[in-house]
Amino acid sequence: MINRRNFIKGIMAAAALPSLTVSKSYASAAKVENMLAVPPLLEKTRSGGVSRFSISVQEGVSEFVKGSPVNTLGYNGNLLGKTIRAKKGEKVSISVKNNLKEHTTTHWHGLLVPGNMDGGPHQVIKPGETWNASFTIEQPAATAWYHPHGDGNTASQVYKGLGGLFLLDDENSAKLDIPDEYGVNDVPLVIQDRLFSEDGQIHYLTSRQDYIFGMKGNKVLVNGVLEPTFEAPKGKVRFRILNGSNARTYNLYFSNKQSFDIIASDGGFLPKPAKMNSIRISPGERYEIIADFSAHKPGSEIYLADSGYNFMKVIVSSKKGFTGALPEKLAEYDPADMSKVVASRRFYMNGMGNMVNINGRRMDMRRINEYMTLGTTEIWNVVSRMGMMRGGSSDILHNFHAHGTLFKVISRNGKPPAPEERGWKDTVALPDNEVVQLMASFNHKGIFMYHCHILEHEDRGMMGQYIVK
Template identity: 45%
Template sequence: MKKLSIIFISIVIVLLTGCQHKLLDSSSSNEDNKDTRQEENGTIHHHMHQNESDAQPMKERIHENEDTHRNHHMQMMGQEQTLQSSTGENELIVPPLLEPIKQSNDDVYYKIEAKEGKTEIFPNTKTNTLGYNGDFLGPAIRVQKGQNAHIAFKNSLKEDTTVHWHGLIVGGSADGGPHDVIQPGEERDITFKVQQEEATLWFHPHPLGKTAKQVYEGLAGLLLIEGKYDEQFLYGKNDFPLIIQDKTFTESYQLDYASAYHPNGTIGNTILMNGTINPKLTVPKEKIRLRLLNGSNTRSYTFSFSNKMSFEQIASDGGLLNEPMKMEAMTLAPAERAEIIADFSKMNDDVNLMAGEDIVVLPIHLKDKKSKNIAHPLDPAERVTITEEEKNLAVSKHIELFGMGPHVTINGKKFDPERIDFTQDKGVTEIWEVYNKPDMVGTLHPFHIHGTQFKIVSINGEKPPAHLQGYKDTISLQPGDKAKIAVKFEEPGVYMYHCHILEHEDNGMMGQVQVQ
């Protein structure tokens, strides 16, 4: 009977998927019924709504996750996962700082190897994983503005890969998109000049059709551009990167991507922080810098503290905000980053970092001893402003994100590596309008552009909230959202733009712009 039930459920899902495909192809006749997918407690829900405005009011949009995070189940076309809280059994692993081979004021040299590994995620058990220079995940690479970074990269995997520098302003030849394939056993020298102020960036693979699997199995590392805040905080002492990912493990504690895979985004029931299961973080009673990276394939998270304390967001994807933003909750979609400062100096009790109302992602234990270190807010070296010229520029590129699962498209097309979708001149700012078109079924799309940091001019016709007024490389758009962004490329080359739900990207929700 159990087998018959499973077969019946599978048939229903297949039939629903087929119906969805037909509905997507007949969108013009179904405009009165639109689905919206909302992120709740690190979960995703589909629900029907009728004749709601595409342009959701900005105030509601900012707080929608805080107001509606009530449920811990992921429901995606028959897929359901319950996210488990951290029990705080294991001290958080901090990604090691990679030692350069050699360096000077002008140049820094590193070696990176993508390789297979075996990691003791669970006690007394080895899980097959992928990693950079180690068994799982990767190190943190530090560079400075003005330096020439030289990366000697080796692919020791059994399949091809690339290394994409997510958020880096870089020439197309070094960006690491799907054209820059590195075969098994091949070595590649990659060189780029760091042109940005301090920021928390990252690197991950980007091979065509294989990105989601390789990231899920462990390929992700940090690229840290150093700056003034590094003089106030010490990495691993009161400055901690937090790479949050969700995974599903088999009964034998393995990562089986093929079994976990879902075309609308692969999700998990187990939180890993920096590759640590059931993590906790022990910190001194002082101001602590946390660099958050949503490294999940699909899941979004709304972060807050269990005692409802406020914190200051000091940076977004591309670097420092014009001024720190005081807040009590913050949502990150896949690939988005944020740096926050949490002041624990006057606290007596431990606190938990939460994802939604009830999911503990990181218990934080406070040491009794207070530190003498007092961090002060710093102004960015370059303030981010929308110029009058940018405000008055007409939209020159229209991006329409549509569909879900295997039926995702941009402007009605799937990715073709032989097709250039747009061209743009180097050093010239253009306004891109990015629209998440809703239909019978809608879903969030985090939209990412390679090789640049853009500025958000407006979302649904309104000025973006202050925490979105910094440099960004990824913007999260709910169904019906329409954003105008000011985009400028500093280097020539061919660059990808795509949805950063990695299964959507692999299913063809990607295009390319040639900069000349």
């Protein structure tokens, strides 16, 4: 952090400082009093063999600090959204009504659907209009999510509160003996940092740093609740963690240093659980972990933390929880089949602030950057090259997300991926100058985006389009 701060100081020397001064470092300790909210499931109706969901994108008001209302955005509510849940093979139809005063789109992050159903910047929903997305779930069980993806206004809409979970189930997830009581021992955690001032208000883009590196906050919301408390049963708890932040990468761990098992990444279950003490999660990524609280006395307090900041308290209750052993095998191990690879491409993620680009180009709605063939597999080499900032920081300055495919990490700088990156993914962190090799297949037609998931970078053009024909 020190290195980065000095570095920023250098490039900010000539910049005017913003008039608003809010401490941007994490609070030293959490003042925890709010209970964790769990987003309810979105109601579905069945007709004609199709599950129908209805979403309203709307303005709202939220109180993160008592007595300090903040204008927010939500899906069917004041903030965030209800959880959509569907099974493999299920036909779904989702109507999305835009009740905002500005355009939006609704992207199904992590879902494999045709390009025209993807909810990217081409599927604009103007104020007052409704967009209908229909598709069949054709992929393994996973924790996915939905969020805005408009051309140039994604970051502010997510920051104000738009985002929801999209959980997928299949035969495998139904039969695995793991915690699966939604909200009890199978608990989603949408982690988002926000810049709070003392009066409980939230601020956006207050400094040059925010434009350059993306918007980072000084406090963490989990499921829209500031520094919450979760009461855990005395047993194993599955947390489905989504980094829904605009720009911050977390290294999550428990304050008592207890280990946990990672069971799933963005696109579904890992081949087998991976025991870890901390997990790096960049914006847009998801990890499902199993934390075991059975050895703690009722009343014990443990925190979920990042960089010394205890942002969520876990209180162990006396309720008996899930105590079964974790399965040794979680999903069929499906090794990367390089014999199917027909092409390789490079994606160079360059620059900062307004200079961001991929392979020297910035997003242009009228330009298709890459052409893929339906049913093929490719190798992608993705690398973050920071130019003048090369080597300036150990932080994650860019990451990479692709729509329309789930990929496998083949290697990082030629070395095999760590155990937690051996399952399906759609987003990867890019430490500076590390070549991340991915294997991706294209099984849906249409136009899809690939981009940095630091949302201020995405909005400033760090995005490209590929077409599958």
